[in-house]
Amino acid sequence: xxxxxxxxxxxxxxxxxxxxxxxxxxxxxxxxxxxxxxxxxxxxxxxxxxxxxxxxxxxxxxxxxxxxxxxxxxxxxxxxxxxxxxxxxxxxxxxxxxxxxxxxxxxxxxxxxxxxxxxxxxxxxxxxxxxxxxxxxxxxxxxxxxxxxxxxxxxxxxxxxxxxxxxxxxxxxxxxxxxxxxxxxxxxxxxxxxxxxxxxxxxxxxxxxxxxxxxxxxxxxxxxxxxxxxxxxxxxxxxxxxxxxxxxxxxxxxxxxxxxxxxxxxxxxxxxxxxxxxxxxxxxxxxxxxxxxxxxxxxxxxxxxxxxxxxxxxxxxxxxxxxxxxxxxxxxxxxxxxxxxxxxxxxxxxxxxxxxxxxxxx
Numbered sequence: 001x002x003x004x005x006x007x008x009x010x011x012x013x014x015x016x017x018x019x020x021x022x023x024x025x026x027x028x029x030x031x032x033x034x035x036x037x038x039x040x041x042x043x044x045x046x047x048x049x050x051x052x053x054x055x056x057x058x059x060x061x062x063x064x065x066x067x068x069x070x071x072x073x074x075x076x077x078x079x080x081x082x083x084x085x086x087x088x089x090x091x092x093x094x095x096x097x098x099x100x101x102x103x104x105x106x107x108x109x110x111x112x113x114x115x116x117x118x119x120x121x122x123x124x125x126x127x128x129x130x131x132x133x134x135x136x137x138x139x140x141x142x143x144x145x146x147x148x149x150x151x152x153x154x155x156x157x158x159x160x161x162x163x164x165x166x167x168x169x170x171x172x173x174x175x176x177x178x179x180x181x182x183x184x185x186x187x188x189x190x191x192x193x194x195x196x197x198x199x200x201x202x203x204x205x206x207x208x209x210x211x212x213x214x215x216x217x218x219x220x221x222x223x224x225x226x227x228x229x230x231x232x233x234x235x236x237x238x239x240x241x242x243x244x245x246x247x248x249x250x251x252x253x254x255x256x257x258x259x260x261x262x263x264x265x266x267x268x269x270x271x272x273x274x275x276x277x278x279x280x281x282x283x284x285x286x287x288x289x290x291x292x293x294x295x296x297x298x299x300x301x302x303x304x305x306x307x308x309x310x311x312x313x314x315x316x317x318x319x320x321x322x323x324x325x326x327x328x329x330x331x332x333x334x335x336x337x338x339x340x341x342x343x344x345x346x347x348x349x350x351x352x353x354x355x356x357x358x359x360x361x362x
Contacts, residue, residue: 001152004068004079004129006060008274013056016242016273020051023243034254035219038247046250046262047243054266063104066121070129071152073145076137079103079129080122080149085114091181091356092155093117093348094146094173098164098187099281100249101335102128102271105264109337112345117352120153122146124169126280128271133280138287139165139294143172150179159352160300163187163334165288174300182355183302184325184348187334189311192217192224197316205328206313213311220255223248228289231282238278245269245278256334258309264338303351307340309333325351 028040066081081103084090093113095106103121113119123130125137125145146169150158156179160170163186174180189209190197196214199207226234237244246269253265272278288294303325306312310333314326327347332340 001069001071004070006063006068006129008056008060012274016270017051019242020047023047023241038251038254043243043247043250046266047246049262050242050246050266050269054263054270056270059104059263059267059270062107066107066110068129071149073148073152074141075134076125076145077130077132078122078125078145078149080120081106081110082153083110083114083119083121085116085118087116090116090118091352092150092153092158093119093352094150094158094160094170095119095121096146096160096162096166096169097121097124097127098162098166099127099285100252100268100272101164102268104128104267104271105335106337108341109345109348112341113348116349116356117159118155120150120155120158122149124166124281124284126284127277128275131275131277131280133277133283136287137284138291139168139172140291142284143169143176147173147176147179155179157181159183159355161185161348163336165285168288168295171296171298172294174298175296180300182352183298183300184305184351185302186305186307186336186344187310187312188304188306188317189213189313190316192221197313202313202315206315209311209313210316213313216255216311223252224285224289227282227285229286231279231286235279235282238272238282239276242269242273245273248278253335256309257339258307258331258333259339261338264335301355303327305329305336305344305347305351307332307334307336307343325354 068081070077070079097105103123106121126133159182161184162170167185170183196217197210199210202210249269253260306328308330329343336344
C-alpha cells in the first residue's frame with residue numbers, strides 16, 4: 001500500500017488550457033436542440049469555463065482531504081480512497097463507480113457515510129488514477145481484484161454500493177466471496193440491448209420511465225454501441241481532444257441527470273483527461289460487454305434506490321415485490337451522490353443498518 005495524493009503538473013494544466021482555446025468548433029444547423037447531441041453553444045460555454053473559470057487546484061485539495069493509496073493487484077495499479085469510521089465496529093462499505101464516473105463522485109457523501117462505515121472507494125482499472133492500464137480488464141477481473149483489495153485491508157465482511165457498470169462488479173464479487181453481506185444499487189433498469197420494454201399495464205411514473213427507456217434504446221445507444229464494438233476509434237478523440245471528451249461525457253450527464261453541477265461534471269472530465277483514461281475506460285466497457293459470464297445472478301441480499309431520472313420499473317424488475325428494500329425518489333438521477341447527496345447517503349445508511357445495526361446510543 002502506497003500513499004497517494006492527486007497532483008497534476010502545472011504543465012498539464014497549461015496544455016489543457018491551450019488545447020481548449022485552440023478548439024476548432026463544428027458547424028451545426030441549430031435545429032432540434034439536444035436531440036442531435038450537445039449543442040455547440042452549450043459546449044463552447046462549458047469549455048470556456050473549463051479553461052478560464054474551473055479551479056482544478058481546489059478540486060485537488062478537496063480530494064486530498066481523504067486518505068488515498070495505490071497498490072498492485074494482478075499486475076495492475078489500483079487506486080483507492082480509504083476513510084475509516086470513528087466506530088471500530090463499523091461495517092466496511094465498498095463504493096464502486098460506473099461510467100462515465102470516477103471515485104470523486106462520492107466525495108460529498110464520504111463524511112456522512114463514514115459515521116457508520118469504513119469506506120473503500122477504488123478507481124476501476126483503466127479509469128482515473130488506476131492507470132496506466134495493463135492488459136484487458138472487465139467486470140469479472142475487476143471483481144477479483146477488488147475482492148483481493150478488501151481482503152488485503154483486513155475486511156472479511158462488507159457491503160457494496162454501486163451503480164451502472166459498478167453494479168456488475170458488485171454482483172460478480174458476491175459470486176466470488178461470501179464476505180459480501182449485502183449490496184445496494186442505484187439506477188438499475190432493463191438491459192438496453194434487450195430492446196424496448198412493453199408498455200402494457202404500466203401507468204404513472206412507471207409508464208414515464210418505460211417510455212423514456214424505450215426512447216433511449218431508439219436514440220441514445222450510440223455511445224454504447226461504439227464503445228462495445230470499436231473503442232479504439234472513439235478512444236483517439238477522447239485522448240487527443242479535451243472538447244471531444246467533454247462532449248462525450250457532457251451528453252450523458254445531461255441526459256441522465258435532473259440537474260448538472262458543472263464543477264462535478266468537469267471534475268470527472270478532468271480526471272479522465274489528465275490520466276488519459278477516456279480511451280481505457282471505453283475499452284473496459286468493450287471487454288465487459290463482450291466477456292462471457294460477466295453478468296449474472298447476485299447471491300447477496302440486494303436493495304435498490306431509484307431516482308427521478310432513472311428508468312427502474314418495479315413492475316418489470318420486481319413484479320412480486322420480493323425485494324425488501326426498494327425506494328423511489330422524485331429528485332436525482334444517474335449520479336445521486338453528486339445530485340442528491342442527502343437522499344443518497346440516507347438511503348444507503350438506512351439499508352445497511354438492517355445488515356449491521358448501529359449501537360443503541362448512536
